Amino acid sequence: MKKxxxxxxxxxxxxxxxxxxxxVLIVKKESKDHWWAGIIREGxxxxxxIGYEADLYGNCWRNQLxxxxxxxxxxxxxxxxxxxxxxxxxxxxFDQARDSLHxxxxxRNLREAYLYASKNYFPPSGKMPPELFFxxxxxxxxxxxxxxxxxxxxxxxxxSIIDKGMxxxxxxxxxxxxxxxxxxxxxxxxxxDPKTMMKELHDLGxxxxxxxxxxxxxxxxxxxxxxxxxxxxxxxxGRPAMVRWWNGVSAELDLTTAxxxxxxxxxxxxxxxxxxxxxxxxxxxxxxxxxxxNASKKISPNGHTELFxxxxxxxxxxxxxxTWKMGGQPLVQRLxxxxxxxxxxxxxxxxxxxxxxxxxxxxxxxxxxGGQFTSFLExxxxxxxxxxxxxxxxxxxxxxxxxxxxxxxxxxxxxxAVLDAVKLRENFKSKILGLAKxxxxxxxxxxxxxxxxxxxxxxxxxxxxxxxxxEVLVAPFLKSGQGKRRVVLPKGKWKSDRGKIxxxxxxxxxxxxxxxxxxxxxx
Numbered sequence: 001m002k003k004x005x006x007x008x009x010x011x012x013x014x015x016x017x018x019x020x021x022x023x024v025l026i027v028k029k030e031s032k033d034h035w036w037a038g039i040i041r042e043g044x045x046x047x048x049x050i051g052y053e054a055d056l057y058g059n060c061w062r063n064q065l066x067x068x069x070x071x072x073x074x075x076x077x078x079x080x081x082x083x084x085x086x087x088x089x090x091x092x093x094f095d096q097a098r099d100s101l102h103x104x105x106x107x108r109n110l111r112e113a114y115l116y117a118s119k120n121y122f123p124p125s126g127k128m129p130p131e132l133f134f135x136x137x138x139x140x141x142x143x144x145x146x147x148x149x150x151x152x153x154x155x156x157x158x159x160s161i162i163d164k165g166m167x168x169x170x171x172x173x174x175x176x177x178x179x180x181x182x183x184x185x186x187x188x189x190x191x192x193d194p195k196t197m198m199k200e201l202h203d204l205g206x207x208x209x210x211x212x213x214x215x216x217x218x219x220x221x222x223x224x225x226x227x228x229x230x231x232x233x234x235x236x237x238g239r240p241a242m243v244r245w246w247n248g249v250s251a252e253l254d255l256t257t258a259x260x261x262x263x264x265x266x267x268x269x270x271x272x273x274x275x276x277x278x279x280x281x282x283x284x285x286x287x288x289x290x291x292x293x294n295a296s297k298k299i300s301p302n303g304h305t306e307l308f309x310x311x312x313x314x315x316x317x318x319x320x321x322x323t324w325k326m327g328g329q330p331l332v333q334r335l336x337x338x339x340x341x342x343x344x345x346x347x348x349x350x351x352x353x354x355x356x357x358x359x360x361x362x363x364x365x366x367x368x369x370g371g372q373f374t375s376f377l378e379x380x381x382x383x384x385x386x387x388x389x390x391x392x393x394x395x396x397x398x399x400x401x402x403x404x405x406x407x408x409x410x411x412x413x414x415x416x417a418v419l420d421a422v423k424l425r426e427n428f429k430s431k432i433l434g435l436a437k438x439x440x441x442x443x444x445x446x447x448x449x450x451x452x453x454x455x456x457x458x459x460x461x462x463x464x465x466x467x468x469x470x471e472v473l474v475a476p477f478l479k480s481g482q483g484k485r486r487v488v489l490p491k492g493k494w495k496s497d498r499g500k501i502x503x504x505x506x507x508x509x510x511x512x513x514x515x516x517x518x519x520x521x522x523x
Contacts, residue, residue: 025077025094025101033073034451034460035092036110036354037085038066041336043354044347047072047460053086055096058291058301063336063351064323065287065302066358068121070114072451072460074107078121080325082302098300109455114357118443122327122359128440129332129362130316132207133399134432136169137422138364139206140281143403146373149177150190151197157405158201164407165419167426168205170317172281175211181250182216182223184267186275198276209317210277212268213284214308215250218242223251231259233293241293245284252289255307256297265314279317285309286322319364327359328443334401335366340375345386346478348393350463356445357452362436364399368406376404384414385480385514388421392517393476395421396428396468398436398446417515424517428468435469454490462488473520477512484509487518494520 029035034047039054041061056067069077069085069092077085077092081099085092094101106116118124139161145153158171179185186194201208216223216232218240226232232240232251240251253260271277285308290301299307305324312318312331319332335351338344348365355363369376369387376382387406394400406418425432435446445452448467450459465475465488473494475487489504497519502508510518 023093023095024083024097025103027075027077027092027094027103029071029087029091030073033071033075034110035069035071035087036357038064038068038354038358040064040066040351040354040358040360043351044463046350046354048087048092050087050089053084055084056082056302057084057096057098058082058287060287060302060305060322060324061336062286062322064320064333064355064358064360065305065325066122066327066360067325068117068358070110070117070357072110072455073105074109074113075103075105076113076117077104078102078117082300109451110357110449110460111452111455114445114452115443118328118359122325122329122443124328124440124443125330126440127330128436129318129330130207131433131436132170133332133362133364134436135429136167137425138170138172138399138401140172140174140367140371140401140403142172142174142371143367143369143373143376144405144408145174147176148190149173149175151192151194155197155200158204158206160405160407162204164415166402166422169207170209170278171201171206172209172319173211174281175213175247175283177210178212180217180220180222181213181247182226183220184212184271194275202276207278207317208276209279209281209319210271211281211283213282214253214255214264215243215245215247215284216253218249218251226251226253226259226263229259229263230254230296231257231263233290233295235293243289243293245289252293254295255304255311256295256299261307261311265311268311268315279315280312281319282308282312283321285320287324323360330440331360331362332399333360333363334371335364337371337373338366339372340370340380340383340386342383342386342478342480344370345390345393346464348390349466349476349478352397352447353445353449353463353466356447357449359443361439361444361446362398364401365394365397367401367403368394369404371403382409383480384410385482388414388417388514389477391418391421393478395425395517396432396447396472396474396519398432400425413514420515421517428472431468431472450488450490457490459488459490468519471522473522475510475518475520477516477518482513483511485512485518487520489520493523495523496520 083097
C-alpha cells in the first residue's frame with residue numbers, strides 16, 4: 001500500500017512538471033480523509049472530491065474566501081496569499097503560491113484543526129456585531145424595490161412589517177437611494193426628507209443601514225475631484241482605470257492610498273452624523289474587479305478585497321457579501337444571492353457550515369426565498385412552499401433576513417407558517433446570542449457540521465443537517481412537497497421538537513408538515 005501511495009504522489013508530481021508548473025506542496029490524502037476549502041460559495045461541493053481544482057488569485061467566487069484547507073484528520077494548509085490547488089487521487093497538489101504554505105498536523109479531527117487555524121491565523125477579536133443582528137430578523141428593501149428605492153415605499157415596507165405582526169430589526173436600504181455611485185447623498189427626488197424618514201424608522205424600532213460600494217461614476221464632479229487627488233486605481237497610462245461591473249463602468253477607489261480611504265470613510269461618517277444612519281451594507285469589493293488595475297501600493301487583487309472589508313471594522317452595523325482573510329472579525333457576512341429554487345435552497349446549509357469552519361461565524365444565509373432579484377420580476381412564478389422552507393432554514397441560523405415581503409406573495413396558510421418560524425427563533429434567541437458571544441471569544445462556529453461536533457462517526461458528508469452549538473441538531477425540510485425526511489442522530493439521547501425521545505447512533509424517518517422545522521436537543 002505504501003508503495004502504491006508513493007507512486008501516486010510521484011505521478012502527480014510528474015504530471016505537474018509536464019504542465020510546466022512546479023508543485024509547491026503535495027499533501028498526502030488517505031481515502032478516509034475528508035477536506036474542506038475556504039471557498040464559501042462552493043460549500044455544496046465539499047468535502048472535496050477528486051478532480052476539484054481552484055485558483056484563489058483574483059477570484060472570491062462572489063462570496064467570502066479564506067486561504068485555508070482543513071481535513072477531518074486534523075491536518076490543515078494555510079497561506080497569507082492566494083494559491084492554486086487541485087485534488088488528485090491520493091493527494092492534494094498546491095502550486096502558484098504567492099507566499100509560504102503552512103502545512104501542519106494540528107490535531108486529530110476537524111475541530112482541532114480549525115481551532116488551531118483560528119488561534120494562529122485569524123484569532124477572534126473578542127468583538128461581535130451588535131446583538132440586534134442575532135436577536136431579530138433583518139429586512140432588506142432590494143427585492144421589493146430593486147432600483148426604485150424611494151422614501152414612500154421604504155416607509156410602506158417598514159410599516160407593513162409591524163402591521164403584519166413581524167418584529168422590527170435592522171432595515172437595509174439597498175442600491176439607488178443615492179444620487180450616483182460615489183455621490184453618497186440621498187437622491188432628492190426619491191428621498192425628499194431623509195431626516196424625517198430616519199426618525200420615523202427609528203421610532204418604529206428599526207436600525208437603518210445604507211448600501212454603498214467602492215465605485216465612482218466617471219461623469220460626475222466627485223470623479224473629477226478624486227482624480228485630481230489620485231485616489232483611484234489606474235490603468236497602464238496612469239489614468240483612472242475604468243472597471244466594468246454589474247451596474248456599468250466606473251472608476252474604483254484605491255484604498256491603499258490615504259486619499260481613497262479617508263474620502264470614503266468621510267462620506268460614511270457624514271451620513272451617520274447628518275441623518276443618523278446606523279451603518280452600511282458594503283458591496284462590490286470582489287477581487288475580480290482589481291485584476292486589471294494598478295494601485296499606489298502593490299498588493300494582490302485579494303488584498304484590495306481585504307482593505308475594503310477592513311473599512312467595515314469602523315462601523316459595527318455592517319454587512320459584506322465578498323471578503324478575503326477576515327476570519328475572527330466582527331463583520332456580518334451574507335451568502336451570495338441565491339435563486340428562488342430548490343437547488344439553491346439546498347446549498348444554504350453546506351455554505352453556512354463552511355462559513356463557520358473558515359472563521360466567519362457571524363453569517364446570514366442570503367435573503368429568505370432567494371436574493372436573486374430576477375427570480376421575482378413581474379411574471380415570475382412564486383413557490384410559496386419554498387419561501388416557508390427557506391424561512392425555516394434561517395430560523396435557527398445565526399441571522400435571518402427578509403427581502404421579498406412574505407405577506408405580499410403568500411396566502412394565509414403559508415404566511416402563518418413563516419410567522420411560526422419567526423416565533424421559534426424568538427424561543428432560541430438567548431441560545432443564538434450566547435453562541436455569538438462565545439464565537440467572539442473562542443472562534444467556535446455558531447452553526448457546526450456534525451463532523452465537527454461528533455468526529456470520525458461517519459458524518460463528514462452530512463450536509464442537510466447542522467448543529468446549533470453542540471446540543472441542538474436541526475434538520476430542515478429541503479424539498480418540494482410535504483412528507484417525510486431522514487434524520488441522522490449521533491450517539492446519545494435526543495428530544496425532538498415534538499417532545500419524543502430518540503435513541504441515537506441511527507437514522508430515523510419523521511413526518512415534516514409545512515409548519516414544522518425539526519430539531520432535536522441532546523439530553
